[in-house]
Amino acid sequence: QKEVEQDPGPLSVPEGAIVSLNCTYSNSAFQYFMWYRQYSRKGPELLMYTYSSGNKEDGRFTAQVDKSSKYISLFIRDSQPSDSATYLCAMMDPFNFNKFYFGSGTKLNVKP
Amino acid sequence: EADIYQTPRYLVIGTGKKITLECSQTMGHDKMYWYQQDPGMELHLIHYSYGVNSTEKGDLSSESTVSRIRTEHFPLTLESARPSHTSQYLCASSPGSTGEGSYNEQFFGPGTRLTVL
Numbered sequence: 478q479k480e481v482e483q484d485p486g487p488l489s490v491p492e493g494a495i496v497s498l499n500c501t502y503s504n505s506a507f508q509y510f511m512w513y514r515q516y517s518r519k520g521p522e523l524l525m526y527t528y529s530s531g532n533k534e535d536g537r538f539t540a541q542v543d544k545s546s547k548y549i550s551l552f553i554r555d556s557q558p559s560d561s562a563t564y565l566c567a568m569m570d571p572f573n574f575n576k577f578y579f580g581s582g583t584k585l586n587v588k589p
Numbered sequence: 590e591a592d593i594y595q596t597p598r599y600l601v602i603g604t605g606k607k608i609t610l611e612c613s614q615t616m617g618h619d620k621m622y623w624y625q626q627d628p629g630m631e632l633h634l635i636h637y638s639y640g641v642n643s644t645e646k647g648d649l650s651s652e653s654t655v656s657r658i659r660t661e662h663f664p665l666t667l668e669s670a671r672p673s674h675t676s677q678y679l680c681a682s683s684p685g686s687t688g689e690g691s692y693n694e695q696f697f698g699p700g701t702r703l704t705v706l
Contacts (some may be wrong), residue, residue: 513697520593520630521632522698554642565632570661575639576647577695580633 478503483566483580492589496553500566500580503547507578509569510542513553514562515582521565525551556587592616595680595698602670603706610665610701612680621663622695624679625649632679638663670705677702 483500490496498512508529513521525540527533527549533540539552553560563582570576592615602608614621619640624632634647638657638689652674653667663682667674 479631481631483631518699518702520681520699523694525632526694567632575622575637575645576634577632581629581631 480504480578481566481568481580484583485581487584487586489586489588490556492556492558492587494556494558494587496556496585496587498551498564498566498583498585500549500551500552501547501576504568504578505544505547506571507568508539508571510549511567511569511577512538512540513565513567513579515565516562524564547570556585558587561585561587575585593680593682593696595700595701596606597701598699599702599704601704601706604669604671606670606705608667608703610667610678610680610703612663612665612698613661614682614698615661615694616669616682616684616696617660618682618684618696620683621657621658622681622683623647623653623655623663623665624681625651626677626679626700636665650672670703672705675703677703 481502511526512524515521527540530542530544537554541550563584565582566580567577594613596611622637625637633649635649635651636655638644678701681695683695
């Protein structure tokens with residue numbers, strides 16, 4: 478069983494839509510949860526991270542963690558064509574801060 | 590934008606060749622990492638380093654080797670490339686955990702796309 482599962486998409490939405498991206502995980506010990514954005518032919522860049530449960534908001538982006546369901550989400554409000562990218566979730570190994578478990582990424586296309 | 594660089598960006602080589610993928614960062618980070626990324630697949634850690642003269646293997650079995658002679662430089666070498674090595678290779682660095690409960694943010698380079706014929 479994979480540590481992290483993520484729907485690969487692709488997800489296609491019109492500009493201005495609210496986007497919901499999700500990941501599930503199997504290890505209840507995970508505490509740090511990250512979302513990366515990766516544009517084509519680029520490396521991933523960190524969007525947001527959260528520690529433990531709850532919500533975190535940064536501009537149009539909201540990250541949500543539900544530890545009881547082992548489920549994390551990233552919401553994008555008022556989506557823009559520039560948000561078109563692959564979004565990767567990741568979790569840090571609680572016993573080895575050098576080790577991260579990544580989802581396979583969800584490809585998002587925001588149509589103008 | 591993160592100051593981490595990878596060269597070459599694209600490489601096409603024949604089977605059996607020895608190659609070195611370069612990675613440099615100017616942020617003074619102690620920790621550096623190499624990941625392999627295939628389309629539609631998760632990133633797999635192949636090597637990491639805590640600092641100068643420290644290297645560790647990651648989860649993915651790899652025929653590559655790394656060295657860390659200088660803080661800013663973390664090259665990855667394939668002694669004899671094979672078609673199964675065809676992939677995207679991503680280098681990353683991080684300042685490392687600053688204490689209990691802190692987060693170890695990774696900064697990624699743009700990647701090297703390797704094709705072995």
